[in-house]
Amino acid sequence: MAAIPVVDFALFVEDKAGPDIARKRLESLATINKACREFGLFQVINHGLDSLLLSKVLQNAHSFFELPLEYKCKFSTANNGMGFVHRSGAKGGPPDRKEHFMFAAEGKSTLWPDLVPSFRPDAVEVSKQMQKLCDNMMAILSQSLGSPDKTLRNCFDKNEDYYNFLHYPGCSDYQGQVLAPHQDGTIFTIVSQLNRVPGYQVLKDGTWHLVVPVENSLIINLGDIIQVWTNGLYKAAVHCVVANKKQRFSFVYHHVAEGKTRIAPLPEFVSDQPKYKSFLQEEYLKLRFENKRLGNNFEKNITIDYYLVD
Numbered sequence: 001m002a003a004i005p006v007v008d009f010a011l012f013v014e015d016k017a018g019p020d021i022a023r024k025r026l027e028s029l030a031t032i033n034k035a036c037r038e039f040g041l042f043q044v045i046n047h048g049l050d051s052l053l054l055s056k057v058l059q060n061a062h063s064f065f066e067l068p069l070e071y072k073c074k075f076s077t078a079n080n081g082m083g084f085v086h087r088s089g090a091k092g093g094p095p096d097r098k099e100h101f102m103f104a105a106e107g108k109s110t111l112w113p114d115l116v117p118s119f120r121p122d123a124v125e126v127s128k129q130m131q132k133l134c135d136n137m138m139a140i141l142s143q144s145l146g147s148p149d150k151t152l153r154n155c156f157d158k159n160e161d162y163y164n165f166l167h168y169p170g171c172s173d174y175q176g177q178v179l180a181p182h183q184d185g186t187i188f189t190i191v192s193q194l195n196r197v198p199g200y201q202v203l204k205d206g207t208w209h210l211v212v213p214v215e216n217s218l219i220i221n222l223g224d225i226i227q228v229w230t231n232g233l234y235k236a237a238v239h240c241v242v243a244n245k246k247q248r249f250s251f252v253y254h255h256v257a258e259g260k261t262r263i264a265p266l267p268e269f270v271s272d273q274p275k276y277k278s279f280l281q282e283e284y285l286k287l288r289f290e291n292k293r294l295g296n297n298f299e300k301n302i303t304i305d306y307y308l309v310d
């Protein structure tokens with residue numbers, strides 16, 4: 001089975017020099033390039049996120065999700081997928097066996113659970129650290145494409161990130177998918193498998209690969225927008241979560257360009273014809289959300305293929 005590469009980010013974030021470091025960086029960039037073309041995904045260690053903070057985030061998520069459903073439902077907003085959502089998934093298809101609590105990273109309007117007082121400060125702090133990692137990651141991904149550091153970052157002015165705490169209850173009598181296969185409508189998504197219970201899988205050449213949680217690692221999962229910018233060179237990861245006997249917690253950070261950003265293939269990645277028409281980020285997210293909510297046909301959820309040039 002093809003292994004999912006684990007990249008040591010210390011090579012990039014630490015201020016070191018020397019021929020050995022330069023060579024290792026080039027090797028890692030080649031590893032990232034291959035993984036992004038084949039899986040749309042890789043793992044990173046030494047990413048700069050505070051591991052103690054992530055263990056507090058896990059504790060907070062644990063404390064919140066074990067509260068009564070009635071209390072958690074006070075944090076449902078129902079209009080844009082933000083807030084608490086008990087079981088989601090496209091109508092007409094099986095519901096996902098999970099609950100989640102989603103926030104806009106700017107954090108303006110979402111209510112915070114008063115019964116878990118550390119939830120908010122810890123989430124705000126981890127989101128700040130994630131933002132820094134996103135900026136570094138954009139530069140590294142650009143380098144991995146053989147382009148200047150700012151190439152991908154110059155595609156948008158501002159970002160509108162959001163993040164999500166997920167809880168998958170343990171399943172003793174079910175072994176299928178608990179989160180349906182999908183690609184994220186993001187630039188990329190960073191996933192922390194908080195309590196290291198396996199479940200996250202990625203699809204490659206028709207086979208699902210389990211992304212085994214490595215201690216203190218994060219999954220970098222490319223989304224549709226990088227796929228469009230690179231005209232299909234880098235893939236958005238097709239991923240799902242499968243059941244585990246143990247309950248599973250994850251923290252997922254979605255790096256997203258501001259709604260008014262126009263998305264189109266970058267000329268440097270188009271040799272013949274652009275594969276995608278241009279569109280607004282907000283238009284795509286709205287289409288995806290409405291399609292999911294109306295769920296007129298489970299098989300026909302809107303994906304990035306909607307913008308393929310005929």
Ligand SMILES: O=C(O)CCC(=O)C(=O)O
Nearest residue numbers: 166184191200241250252
């Ligand atoms: O919970 C996970 O590990 C993955 C969640 C996910 O794919 C998503 O929220 O888009």
Ligand SMILES: [Fe+2]
Nearest residue numbers: 182183184239
């Ligand atoms: Fe996802």
